[in-house]
Amino acid sequence: MSTPKKQVILGAYLGGVNHHTAWWHPEAGSQIDFDSFEHTARTAERGKFDFFFLAEGLALRERAGEIFDQDIIGRPDTLTVLASLAAVTEHLGLAGTINATFNEPYELARQFATLDQLSGGRSAWNVVTSFDAFTGQNFRRGGFLPHAQRYERAEEMVAAVRALWDSWRDDDLAADPERGRFVARPDAGAFDFHGDQFDIRGTFTVPRSPQGRPVLLQAGVSPQGRDFAAANADAIFSPYGKLPEAAEYYRDVKARAVASGRRPEDLKILPSASFVIGDSEEDAWDRYRTIRDEQVTGQTALILLEQLWNRDLSAYDPEGPIPEIDPDPDAAPIIQGRAFLYQDRFDTAARLREVSERKKLSLRETVADQFERGPLIGTAAQIAEQIDTFVQNDGSDGFIVGSHLVPSGLDEFVDRVVPLLQERGVLRTDYAGSTLRDNLGLPIPAAAAPATP
Known part of the structure; x- marks a missing residue:
């Protein structure tokens, strides 16, 4: 008897202010107008995607003290956008990135619990951390956290938020026949949480989530990050888009989840991916190379390398070789506000030089070749075959899909690729349930059985 094929999870992201977005394209729309968010979300729901995902930037990025040109359009608030999208979608999950370092448990728990109520159980929190003073200067606490403590705070934040979400029990709403409505019991929402980071007590104001708890998303690459994600997240954003290393990451994180007392199928692994579709394979690759060369200009390549090198590289020729000088990790950051993704600057610089020499690529071509998102x-x-093969071979449980063209780029994927995945039997033709947990196949946490008034 053959094993049933894994179902592909699909998330959609709207490209924000970065070089991946073809803002110069004649068909490109705004990255902050509600029409763009609505179009992308409705398209994703038409394609039976599981959720719509928004990243967030808490500060405008800078290079040597000057704001990036791409950031001048601004960065709208995530939760406001998602709450608006709840009104124009019915099944699509609504996932937002909110920082655990610069927010407080009560406010954050209340916001996501409210979004969950407004959407009928479709909210998700992507837990991220920050330790840099540049981002922190926008907040009262500034850059108060040492790098090593960011996961300590994040873990306690997640525990506190869950305590608040769970403060309404299954029987906290009772029928009042005389008044013809349900009323809360006297101790409903009571919480008392004490830790090294938070010392809070009071009453939570939002009843039990329609899906038990909002879904938790996280990204973990370092050993500490993997442990945190495996113990706490419902889904993890994987940085790996190629099978050998992606499958190894998949096995490692699932094993860590089991070591934390969880079932491996209760943790979903999801890399992000862009796409370029052609009428033939040759046509697709021609389109891809054209788009990539427009995305990675000489200036963009230098800025991306400057973050790694932490040096001013403006004197280098983008069409010349990779710099021979070493990175300078001890200098003041030349690039501020961009997420740093490299575990070792020196090893990464050496790898880029090796690729450049082996493939005979210029600095710009090397960046275009090595900094892409799979x-x-x-x-x-x-x-469709690439996605199916990757998922069936445990490279992931699905993909977070985005296009270089905002907001209409996802239409092509939904119109052309989604029907083929459905024909393969690996993508739903209709939603399985009403909540995000239903559609992701995630259990309701034991401590969070939803109220049933």
Whole structure:
């Protein structure tokens, strides 16, 4: 008897202010107008995607004290956008990135619990951390946290938020026949949480989530990050888009989840991916190379390397070789506000030099070759096969899909690739339930059985 094929999870993201977005394209729309968010979300729901995802930037990025040109359009508030999208969608999950370092448990728990009530159980919190003073200067606490303590605070934040979400029990709403309505019991929402980071007590104001608790998302690459994500998250954003290393990451994080007392299937692994569809494979690759060269200009390549090198590289020729000088991790950061993704600057710089020499690529070409997000390239049938093969071979449980063209780029994926995934039997033709947990196949936490008045 053959094993049933894994179902592909799909999330959609709207490209924000970065070089991946083709803001110069004649068909490109605004990255902050509500129409763009609505179009992307409605398209994702039409394609039976599991959720719509928004990243967040808490500060405008800077290079040597000057704001990036791409950031001048601004960065709208995540929860406001998601609450608005709850009114124009019915099944699509609504996932937002909110920082655990610069927010407080009560406010954050209340916001996501409210979004969950407004959407009928479709909210998700992507837990991220920060330790840099540049971002922190926008907040009362500034850069108060040492790097080593960011996960300590995040873990306690998650525990506190869950305590608040769980403060309403299954029987906290009782029928009042005389008044013809339900009323809360006297101790409903009572909480008392004490830790090294938070010391709070009081009454939580939002009843039990329709899905028990909002879904938790996280990204973990370092050993500490993997442990945190495996113990706490419902889904993890994977940085790996190629099978050998992606499968190893998949096995490692699932094993860590089991070591934390969880079932491996209760933790979903999801890398992000862009896509380029062509009428033939050759056409797709031609389109991809054109788009990539427009995205990675000489200036963009230098800025991306400057973050790694932490040096002013403006004197280098983008069409010349990779710099021979070493990175300077001890200098004041030249790039501020951009997430740092490298575990070792020196090893990464050496790898880039090796790739540049082996492939005979210029500095700009090397950055374009090595800094991409694992794009899916080919005909619609080839991309459907790539996704199916990757998931069935445990590279992931699905993908977070985005396009270089905002907001209409996702339409092509939904119109051409989604039907082929459905024909393969690996993507739903209709939603399984009404909540995000239902559609992701995630259990309701034992401590969070929803109220049933």
